[in-house]
């Protein structure tokens with residue numbers, strides 16, 4: 001039976017102070033890894049916007065404000081075994097699941113060895129066959145059905161893979177979301193569907209998108225638990241993700257998780273959000289930024305100290321500089337290759353592969 | 359050689375492919391115990407079980423979207439859309455997703471699947487059980503579109519489609535299911551995708567057709583023979599990729615072409631063949647490239663007289679051939 005959103009909220013409440021890592025079932029190092037992933041994602045993301053303003057990349061769509069939820073929810077997945085079926089805000093999800101800053105930057109610059117699409121898709125359409133990260137398209141919510149199909153194949157083949165897919169609350173009004181959850185519920189498929197609810201679908205607020213307050217309530221229609229989690233609370237997200245992944249792996253079926261997050265930037269580099277969001281609202285969104293929150297939480301718990309913080313910061317700065325410079329220096333796709341890969345057997349691109357992108 | 363109906367050929371081929379390759383699964387509405395509304399999957403559920411013959415909910419987008427995921431994760435789905443008329447809820451999944459997966463991922467992902475769908479009129483199916491939808495899909499790079507017209511081709515082309523590494527739309531003409539019989543060898547032959555078939559050689563006019571119209575074209579060729587006109591008939595069989603060579607060779611020989619399709623004329627698949635002939639066989643043409651196609655109404659009407667009014671038939675084709683031959 002579906003738990004109510006309120007039950008779920010209580011079940012994943014704030015982590016008590018004290019030995020934080022032990023309480024949440026992780027090591028200090030793992031907490032630091034999570035922190036580093038969130039901070040890395042933020043730094044990569046901020047760099048995208050700088051490159052856009054500098055006129056180096058024409059388009060950015062990214063996930064500032066969503067990173068804590070994405071890292072926490074995906075942290076328990078098995079890399080190279082499970083599957084990730086992301087959307088355009090999933091920068092932190094794909095970094096958590098094995099992609100590198102270099103690989104992300106290759107997509108920003110649309111370079112020929114970009115593992116997501118070889119420069120064919122807009123930035124933000126992640127994919128990486130070697131990490132089991134399915135290629136993303138632009139029409140929203142279509143990926144929910146792909147995730148369900150991947151999970152069905154895993155079940156038929158008897159492999160204990162778990163599939164995690166993500167989308168926005170606006171996209172959760174598409175038929176594909178409902179068709180997918182219904183099928184996952186019928187066959188108790190090992191799929192975890194994450195709705196990252198940032199309150200807006202471009203400019204349209206959630207109250208004009210969904211009749212219910214919590215998207216997670218829709219899980220009841222599909223006989224699966226619907227869990228609401230505070231997306232600014234990384235460890236609450238981790239626990240919600242871990243439980244959903246455990247259930248899926250154990251054959252107990254799918255879970256719908258709704259992470260309440262905030263969108264710290266415009267929808268994309270083509271959006272001016274001050275047109276539809278007030279100054280006060282934008283300011284209060286900053287209080288829901290997962291990065292400073294998690295940093296304070298780890299500092300209060302004695303997991304993160306000045307030394308760690310400056311080491312991690314230096315490593316991230318170096319990684320982002322390296323990824324940017326390296327990716328920018330890679331060749332652009334050759335128009336002579338533009339007809340490749342329409343069908344199988346179309347001549348393979350000799351430059352395919354990702355040398356040095358790991 | 360054993361003689362089979364069109365639908366028997368399809369059913370047996372599905373069964374054989376499922377026996378041969380454990381990664382082949384079938385999914386769709388009523389495909390399980392019932393064996394499909396036309397019985398194309400009859401018996402598969404008993405032999406292969408509910409794990410490989412899956413009755414889906416009534417959700418076409420799910421049928422195709424899940425098939426994409428299934429194929430990405432190592433299986434070869436053969437989804438059935440109960441009637442081609444109901445494929446539109448899945449249009450986005452076919453056109454935006456399946457067709458583009460290989461291209462958009464720069465060749466790192468693909469979705470081999472064969473989407474089977476009964477299509478076509480002349481069966482009192484009216485507006486929503488008679489449509490020819492091929493033109494919507496032949497327009498899309500990344501898809502293959504196959505329309506067999508005989509039991510032999512149904513088997514050989516279905517084999518090739520299931521074994522193909524790209525998404526194939528396999529349109530089966532409903533009126534042919536039980537009305538057409540033919541020799542189908544028990545051997546493991548296949549008919550390659552992308553090859554048309556000259557089903558009747560001739561010298562004066564080329565008639566190009568597919569599906570039910572491939573049969574009507576043959577009947578029309580018989581009719582005009584009485585008038586001393588020698589017509590060559592080509593069954594296109596694979597609409598995308600198109601066997602341009604066979605078509606051009608024939609028209610270069612005859613100098614005249616009648617293109618037949620059941621769908622309404624404007625923007626239909628035959629328009630592409632007409633354009634091909636105009637561009638690449640212009641110097642050889644001895645008369646206007648002619649189309650015989652359905653009228654410009656948004657669907658096949660139901661009542662007997664109205665349906666007959668809609669459907670292209672051998673007489674109409676023969677009439678066009680006579681006119682062109684006399685040009």
Ligand SMILES: Cc1ncc(C[n+]2csc(CCOP(=O)(O)OP(=O)(O)O)c2C)c(N)n1
Nearest residue numbers: 089138139140168169170171198200201202
């Ligand atoms: C089917 C479809 N319609 C419209 C769009 C254009 N579009 C892109 S993102 C978006 C809003 C999505 O909102 P939401 O699902 O809440 O995700 P968010 O961007 O807020 O993370 C729209 C309308 C699209 N990509 N796909």
Ligand SMILES: [Mg+2]
Nearest residue numbers: 168198200201
């Ligand atoms: Mg949103």
